[in-house]
Amino acid sequence: MKGTISDEIEVNVPANVAWELYGTLHLSRFIVQELPTLLNKVDVLEGDGSTGTVLKITFPEGTPGIPYFKERFNIVDNEKRYKQSQVIEGGYVDLGYTFYGIRFEVNEKDENSCITKFTVNYEVEDVRLASHAFTMFEPLQTVIRSAKTYLTNKTHI
Numbered sequence: 001m002k003g004t005i006s007d008e009i010e011v012n013v014p015a016n017v018a019w020e021l022y023g024t025l026h027l028s029r030f031i032v033q034e035l036p037t038l039l040n041k042v043d044v045l046e047g048d049g050s051t052g053t054v055l056k057i058t059f060p061e062g063t064p065g066i067p068y069f070k071e072r073f074n075i076v077d078n079e080k081r082y083k084q085s086q087v088i089e090g091g092y093v094d095l096g097y098t099f100y101g102i103r104f105e106v107n108e109k110d111e112n113s114c115i116t117k118f119t120v121n122y123e124v125e126d127v128r129l130a131s132h133a134f135t136m137f138e139p140l141q142t143v144i145r146s147a148k149t150y151l152t153n154k155t156h157i
Contacts, residue, residue: 001125001127001130002121002122002123003121003122003124003130004119004120004121004122005119005120005134005136005137006117006118006119006120007117007118007137007140007141007144008115008116008117008118008144009115009116009117009144009148010109010113010114010115011113011114011115011116011147011148011151012112012113013112013113013114013151013152013154014108014111014112014114015081015106015108015109015114017151017154018106018116018147018151019078019081019106021147021150021151022081022083022104022116022147023049023076023078023081023083023106024049025042025044025048025049025053027104027143027147028042028055028057030146030147030150031143034146035142035143035146036060037060038059038060038139038142038143039057039058039059039060040058040059040060040061041057041058042055042056042057042058043055043056043058045070047073049076050073050076051073051074051075051076052072052073053072053073053076054070054071054072054073055070055071055073056068056069057069057071057091065135066090066091066092066094066095067090068090069087069089069090069091069092069093069094070087070088070089070090070091071085071087071088071102072085072088073085074086080105081105081106081107082103082104082105082106083103083104083105084101084102084103085101085102086099086100086101086102087100092122092132095129095132096124096125096126097122097123097124097129098124098125099121099122099123100120100122100123101120101121101122102118102119102120102136102140103118103119103120103121104116104117104118105118105119116144116147116148117144118140118143118144120136120140
């Protein structure tokens, strides 16, 4: 079974400003610092935030489910402003998913605003496991909403 989940939000900052957060390792650091109930730690195992980078993402102690996952950035396109990653170990892979990928993109609306969007694509053989894919939906919504607040406040200081 294949599935897709996505959400988007308008941010009143230029697209290049939003991409400075979403298109780099700053997003992981932002989540750890600003949303410590979502992530405890992010270790860069390989790379510098560009295509091929591998991260180990650790959840806070006591978080139900899987304690960590490793994610590889398959595509980081600074020109088109999108980053596509895939869980390669732990997390949903350990639950039985054959594919679990997350895409963040920043699309220019006008010179002073943009749309940030996340999309989760997944494949799982056991249909009963598909509902687990939705457990990432709310945390990713929290990330884009918190990032919106952060970016808006940062540019209006």
